[in-house]
Amino acid sequence: MATKRQERTFLPPKDFCPLCPTKNSRIITEIPESDYDIVVFENKFPTFSRSPDKLDNHNNADGKRVFSFLKKPSRGICEVVCYTSEHDLFLEDMPVEKIRNLIKVWQDRYFNLGNKSFIKYVFIFENKGEEIGVTLSHPHGQIYAFPYIPPVILDELKSSKEFYRKNKKCLHCAIIKNELSDKKRIVIKNDDFIAFIPFYASWPYEVHIYSIRHLGSIGELEEREINSLSKTIKELINGYNRLFGFRMPYVMVIHQKPTDGREHSYYHFHLEFYPPYRTGDKLKYMAGCELGAGTFINDTLPEEKAEELRDIVDKLL
Numbered sequence: 001m002a003t004k005r006q007e008r009t010f011l012p013p014k015d016f017c018p019l020c021p022t023k024n025s026r027i028i029t030e031i032p033e034s035d036y037d038i039v040v041f042e043n044k045f046p047t048f049s050r051s052p053d054k055l056d057n058h059n060n061a062d063g064k065r066v067f068s069f070l071k072k073p074s075r076g077i078c079e080v081v082c083y084t085s086e087h088d089l090f091l092e093d094m095p096v097e098k099i100r101n102l103i104k105v106w107q108d109r110y111f112n113l114g115n116k117s118f119i120k121y122v123f124i125f126e127n128k129g130e131e132i133g134v135t136l137s138h139p140h141g142q143i144y145a146f147p148y149i150p151p152v153i154l155d156e157l158k159s160s161k162e163f164y165r166k167n168k169k170c171l172h173c174a175i176i177k178n179e180l181s182d183k184k185r186i187v188i189k190n191d192d193f194i195a196f197i198p199f200y201a202s203w204p205y206e207v208h209i210y211s212i213r214h215l216g217s218i219g220e221l222e223e224r225e226i227n228s229l230s231k232t233i234k235e236l237i238n239g240y241n242r243l244f245g246f247r248m249p250y251v252m253v254i255h256q257k258p259t260d261g262r263e264h265s266y267y268h269f270h271l272e273f274y275p276p277y278r279t280g281d282k283l284k285y286m287a288g289c290e291l292g293a294g295t296f297i298n299d300t301l302p303e304e305k306a307e308e309l310r311d312i313v314d315k316l317l
Contacts, residue, residue, distance in 0.1 A: 001074070002045075002046070002047045002048075002074065004045060004046075005045045005046075005047065017029065017087055017136070017137075017138050018030045018136065018138075019031065019080070019082050019136055019138035019140055020085065020087055020138060021033055021034050021035050021036055021085045022034065030044065030080075031082065035085050036082070036085045037084070037085070037101070038081070038082065038083060038084070038101060038102060038105050039081075039082045040079050040080070040081050040082075040105065040109060040143075041079065041080055042077065042078065042079055042080075043078040043079060043080050043142070046076075046077075046078035047074070047076070047078050047144060048074050048075065048076025048077060048078050048144065048145065048146070048147065049074060049075065049076070049078075050075065050076075050077060051075075052073040052074045052075050053073075054073070055071050055072075055073060072147070073147075074147070075118055075147050076118070076119065076144065076145050076146055076147045077113055077116075077119065077143075077144075077145040078142065078143070078144055078145070079109065079113075079142065079143040079145075080140055080141075080142055081102075081105065081106075081109075081140060081141045081142065081143060082138065082139070082140045083098075083102055083139040083140060083141070084098070084139055086139075087137075087138050087139075089139060090128075090139050090237075090247065091126075091139060091233065091234075091237060092233075092234055092237035092238045092241065094234070096227065096230045096231055096234060097230075099230035099233060099234060100226050100227060100230045103218070103221070103226050103229060103230060104226065106124050106143075106218055106254070107218050107219050107221065109122065109124070109143050110122045110124070110217060110218050110219050110256070110259075111219055113143065113145040113259075114145075114259030115259070116145070118147055119145045119146065119147065119259055120146055120147060120148050120149055120258055120259060120260040121145075121146040121148070121149045121150060121153060121258045121259060121260070122143065122144075122145050122146075122256070122259055123143065123144045123145075123146060123150065123153075123253070123254070124141065124142075124143050124218070124253075124254040125141060125142055125143075125144075125251065125252060125253045125254065126140070126141035126142070126250075126251070126252040127141075127142070127251055128247075128249050128250050128251075128252070129247070129248075129249020129250065129276075130249070131249040131276050131277075131283060132249050132250070132251055132276065134249075141252075149258050149260065153255060153258070156255065156267070157258070157264065157267060159171060160172065160266045160267050160268070161266050163266075164266035170214055170266060170267075170268055171266075171268070172210060172214075172267075172268030172270065173214055173268065175198070175210075176194055176210050176212060179194060179196045180194065184303040184306065184307070185197050185198065185199065185302050185303055185306040186306065186310065187207055187236065187239070187306055187309050187310045187313060188209075188232055188235055188236060188239075188310075188313055190228050190231070190232065191212070191228065192211065192212055192213065192224065192225045192228035192229070193209055193210065193211055193212060193225075193228050193229055193232045194209070194210050194212060195207050195208070195209045195210075195232055195236055196208060196210075196306060197302040197303075197305055197306040197309070198302065199302055201298060201302050202274070202290075202296040202298065203274050203275060203276065203278075203284055203298070204277075204278045204284060204298060204299060204300040204305050205240065205243070205248075205275045205277070205278075205305055205309060206272070206273065206274055206275070207236060207272075207273045207309070208270055208271065208272050208273075209229070209232055209233070209236070209270060209271040209272075209273075210268065210269075210270045211225065211229075211268070211269050211270065213225070214268060215268065215269040216256065216257040216264060216265065216267055216268070216269055217256035217257050217269055218254060218256055218269060220269070221269075233271075235313050235316065235317070236273065236313065237250075238313075238316055239309055239312045239313035239316060240273075240275055240309075242312045242315075242316065243280075243308070243309065243312055244277060244279075244280035245280070246280075248275045248277065249275065249276060249277075250273050250274060250275040250276075251273070251274040252271060252272070252273050252274075253271065253272050253274075254269075254270075254271050255269070255270050255271070255272065256269045257269070278299055278300065284299070
C-alpha cells in the first residue's frame with residue numbers, strides 16, 4: 001500500500017514537464033540541471049521507500065490483540081530513468097549508440113540496487129502512452145527494487161526450475177529452439193537475440209525478446225550483445241509504430257534472475273512488450289474472464305500477427 005502516490009503528478013500542462021531539464025531558475029523541475037544525457041533519480045512518489053513508515057502493533061482501541069493480515073514494511077527503492085533531455089525524442093528515435101548507453105545504465109542499476117541486502121529483485125520497465133495510464137509523456141522508464149520476488153517472476157522461476165529438474169535443460173532455451181525451428185512466430189532474429197510473439201501471448205502483438213545465449217540477467221550481456229539488443233529494441237518499436245501509423249503505446253518489462261543471493265542458473269534473461277491495441281482503432285481490454293478468472297483470451301493467432309509485424313519490420317531494414 002502506497003497511499004502517498006495519490007498525490008503524484010498527473011498530466012501536467014503542456015508548457016511544463018517535471019522530467020525536462022531546469023531551464024528557468026523560477027521553475028525548478030525534478031532535474032536541477034540545464035541539460036543531461038541519461039539521468040537516474042529516486043521517485044518522489046515511490047511505491048517502496050528506503051525508510052518506510054512503521055507498522056502499527058495490530059491492537060484495537062482497548063489495547064487488545066485483534067486479527068490482522070500479514071504486514072511487512074515496504075522497504076525498497078524506486079527510481080526514474082530519463083532516457084534523454086529532449087522531450088519528444090522517444091526510445092525508437094534514438095541512435096543505437098544512445099540505446100546502448102541506456103542498457104549500460106540498466107546494467108549499472110541492476111548491480112548497484114541488487115547488491116543491497118534488503119533488495120531481492122530488480123524490476124526494470126517502461127510504461128508508454130496514455131492508454132497504458134502514463135501521466136508524464138517525457139521518454140522515461142522506471143526501476144522498482146523489490147524487497148521480495150514479485151508473483152509473476154516467482155511463477156516463472158518455479159516453472160523454470162521444475163522443467164530443469166525434469167529435463168536437465170533450460171525451459172526458455174527449449175522455447176527458443178522451438179521458435180527457431182517453427183519460424184512462424186518470429187518477428188526479428190539476429191546472432192544474439194530472437195524476438196517473437198509467443199504461442200501463449202495474452203496480447204495480440206505481444207513480443208518477447210530472448211537472448212539466444214543462456215543468460216540470467218542484463219548484467220551478463222557482452223558488448224556485442226548490448227549492441228544487438230539495442231538494434232532489436234529499436235527495430236521492434238519502429239515496427240509497432242508503422243503497424244497502425246501512430247506511436248504504439250506499450251509496457252516493456254525486463255525479466256531476469258533475482259538478487260536474493262540464491263542459485264538461479266535455470267532462469268533466462270528476456271524482455272517482454274505488451275502493446276494494448278488489437279487493431280488500429282480497437283484496444284484489447286483485460287476484463288471479466290482475464291481479471292476475474294485469470295484466463296486470458298487472445299482474439300488473434302500469434303502466427304498471423306507475427307507475420308504481419310515481421311513483414312513491416314523487414315521493410316524498415
